[in-house]
Each structure stands twice: as structure tokens, then as C-alpha cells.
Amino acid sequence: MLKFDDQILGDAYCRHFERGPDDDTMVINMGPQHPSTHGVLRVVCELDGEYIKRAEPVLGYIHRMHEKMGETKTYWQFLPNMGRVDYLHAMGWAHTYVMAVEKLGGIEVPERAEYIRVIMTEMNRISSHLLWWGAYLLDLGAFTPIMYAFADREIMLDIMQDPTGSRLTYCYHRFGGVLKDLSPAVLESIRDWVKYQRERWPMYKDLVTDNVILRGRVENIGVIDKDMAIRYGATGPVARGSGINYDCRKNEPYSVYDRFDFDVPVHQEGDAFARYLVRVEEMEQSLRIIEQALDQIDKAEGKHIVKKAPKPTYKAPAGEVYMATEGARGKIGIHVASDGSKTPYRIKLRAPGYCNLSLFAELATGTILADAVSILGSIDLVIPEIDR
């Protein structure tokens, strides 16, 4: 058995997690049922009074073997899985997967479909961030914000339900396009919603961002410096909150993202509040992208949403492909290896939350338990994505 001295921080399984040499410490489990662990994350902590001496996330409570499933299902059949990997940003994952297969098979995507994908992905990003916003404040003990966030999110889901038919685990992307066109009525309602959502930000700011209680709970808490973020491979708002100006949409443009003018919010502080601000500002930027996409969509070439869809028994040519996009939680990467048969030879999913969570063991050491909740929430975890 591993001795305490040999342990690498956050790197041993819980069965090796023993009390340290100090007499007055206590080992407790935070989660998997604790609300702040979003369902199924278990964190084993060694506490010295209120202070955390060590904390170690334990995964495996929701393992659904998506990657293995990818090897047994055809390219088509694997599509609905994407909505389940990260159920809050289903569009982002599906977008990455279809792009990977399209790159592999040289499938053409009509311009209109690209715009629709961007609009839907960005809307989904906002809905994901809104839910995070509400849930984070709920973790910190405020109940009202989640109600407001849900009310706003509901309007968005109603719009997205029209073309997709679902409200959470969308299966909307198809190889070579999308499932259904956005009707003029839907485009109009998106326009109206963008205006409405813009008017809501001041309310969010008044209610929460400027609130002294929130500031007290998140300012100077869980400071991740630039080096540490790079060391753990953090991406997305976590990295951008630590001063790393990296966004896949800007740095390695895919789809039609290079046609839009938007900023990448970056904050240097690296604390939980910086990550909070990055996400809030990102929602505003997503609105900008949607607005520009709405203006450009009618000028897009052709009216096709799928030009030539592959059959359900589609065989991708042998080869390997890697596709990376910017998800709501960071860089989504999908590596598909094909041997030329109907099913992929191997699929590897790179979930941003996994790298971001690995920061936690180092971050939480030395803080008090209440701050650990602030830190955990600020990383924006979706456990099914981490434990895919």
C-alpha cells in the first residue's frame, strides 16, 4: 500500500487515501451527493479543523464508456452520444464530431449549414454559461439567481426546440449539414431574443456581480497563475481567467468563425472572480457572434442545409483525424482513427473539464472548506464529460 509520504498530490486513488501523520485531522467525503459536486463527483478531503490539508477528486461514478461505444457503433449511430458527453454544451461536441468525420471523409458542408451550426452552438454556449451562473451561485448559497437564469434560458430553449425538437441533449448536427433549416420565424425570434438578453445583463450585474457577498466569496480565492494553468493543460474560461489569451475560435478558426468580429475576454487575476467575469463577458460576445451570423446567413451561398448526406452505413476512408473546437468549458478535442470500415477503429475524446478538474487538488490545499466550494464551482464542471 502507498504510504502517505510517497503520495503524489491528487494522483492516488481513494483507497490509498489515509489520514496523514497528524493526529487531529479527519478524512471526509465531499460528494458524490453533495449539491456543489454537481451530482457524481466525490472529493476525499483530509481536514484539519476547517482547513483542507489534502483533497482528491475521485471519478468513476458515472462512467459510460463513450469512447468504447464509439468503436462498436457506426459513425451515424455514435451521433446521439455527443449530446450526452456534455449535456450542457451538446452542440459544441456534436459540432466537433461531425467536423472530424467530415474532415476524414472529405464531406462538403453548405455555407448555410455552417452559419446555422455557429448560431446554435453559440446559443448553446450561452445556455450552458447561464446554467453555470445560476448553479454556481446556488453552490455559494444564493437561490434567486438560478431562477432568473432558468427563466432566461427557457426562452432560448423554446427557440432551439423548434428546429432541433429537443431541449437538452440535442442531436441536430448531421454529416454534411444539419437536421432542419432555421425558418424565417425562428431567425426572427432569435433576433428578438438577442435584444432581450442584452437588456438582462445590467440586472445580472446589479443582482450578483456587484454584490458584496459574492465578492467576498470569490475574490482572491483559488488563484491559478499562468504557469499552473499551462502545467495542467487548462483551457477555456479557466485558462482565460488566468491571463492566457487562447480561444480556438480565434487561434485556430474552424467553421465560419473567421468571418465574425468578436473579442476574447481575458482576465489576469486568476481567481474565481476572474473566471466568473470571463464567462459573463463571453455570453455577451456570443450574442455578438449570433447577431453577425444572423446578418450574414441570408447572403450565404445556396439554400441547402445538407448537400449530400452519407448513408447510415457510411464507411469513412482509412486514416486519422483530429479536430479541436472551443466548447463552453474549454477545448474539445476528438481524435478519430478509421480503418475504412463502418465503425471507427478508435475514438478519443478530449474533455476540457478533465484537465480543469485536475487543478483542484493543488488549488484546494490550504484553503478552508467553504472556499473549496467556491473553487470547485468556478471551474464549471460537468461530471459526465469528465467521466466519459
Add this chain to the structure above:
Amino acid sequence: MKERKKLTFWETVKRQWSLVVGLKVTGKNYIKPQITTHYPRQTVDNISTFKGHVQLVGKPKQPDVAKCICCMLCVTSCPSSCIKVVKMKPPKEDPIPEAAAPKDMPDAAQPAKQAPPKAKAPKTPVKWTLDFNLCSLCGTCVEVCPVKSIEYSNDSYLAGYSRKDFEYDLLADLKERAAKMPAPAPKKAPKAVEKETAEQAEA
């Protein structure tokens, strides 16, 4: 953890003021009309675009017979293997009487020399079941169906006591729906019927 810096009096006041501002937002929302739905007394009205479980589509002239041609494409494409389609068995072969072949035909055209052609199975399903417990609502079955025999239902308020309740026999379901459908209007409706339907519509 960094040390918290000492606040001046005015800074403290400014910080406390943020609570008043927040309270104002809560107050405003408090007097707004209610936006939640009092389910089950009320239901939402955006169900028409909802992608419910799949159901069969009847032929335009025979609404109780599915359009399905048993091509099995939906079964192949379904990621969850929740669709089962059973084709109708071919009818029992009757031995073809040899006398049926015309005698004056040249030898090559004599059908009797080949094996009698097998009777083709009718392209009608006898069983079409959906195990909705497993369905992931991906919608690929609807998309790949060559004759558009499947569509989404608007059934969203589902409840049951066991998993068995969600194993649907969609052929029976189609018959049931067809029976409830108003009969297609005959081309020249007798006046009495027209009157009746008009009365019904008014009522």
C-alpha cells in the same frame, strides 16, 4: 490566500449599498406576473415542435395501414436497437400446374424448365415495436426512412408504472389513431351528413 485589505468607511458603505441595489432587482421581479406553469392544471403550448417518441404514418388512402415497406433501414440506423420490424411471411406456395404454360411457346421461354418463381413476401410489417425505454431520440430513423413512414409524435406527458408501459406496439397505435381520425370526406357528401358535420363543428 491573500490578506484582505482594510476598507475605509466609504468603501464599506459602497459595498453595503450593493445589497440595496440587489434587493431592488428582487423587488421588481416580485411584482412581475408569474411566469411559471402550474402543472398539471396548466400545460405548455409549445409541444408541436417537440420531438416525442416515433410513430408510424398511415397510407393516405388507408390511414390504418402503415406506409412501411420493411426495408429495415431504421433498424440498421438505430443506435439503441429499440426498433423491431417483422416482415409478413410469404404466402404458402401453390404448385404451379404445368398445363398453365402455353404449349406453342419456344423452349427457351418455357417457364416450366426453371424453378417455379418464389412468391414474393408482401412488403408489409406484421410487427413494428418501439422500446421507448431505450430510445435516445436521435431521430435518425425518421430521417433515413425512404417512404417517410415514421414521424415524431407530440407525446410528452408520459407516465407509467413499469417499463412495460413504454414498449409500444406502433401498428396497434396507428390503428387506434386511424379509428379516432375523422373519416375522409366523401367526394359527394349527402346533404344530411354535411348538415350533421356542420352541427358537430358548431357544437
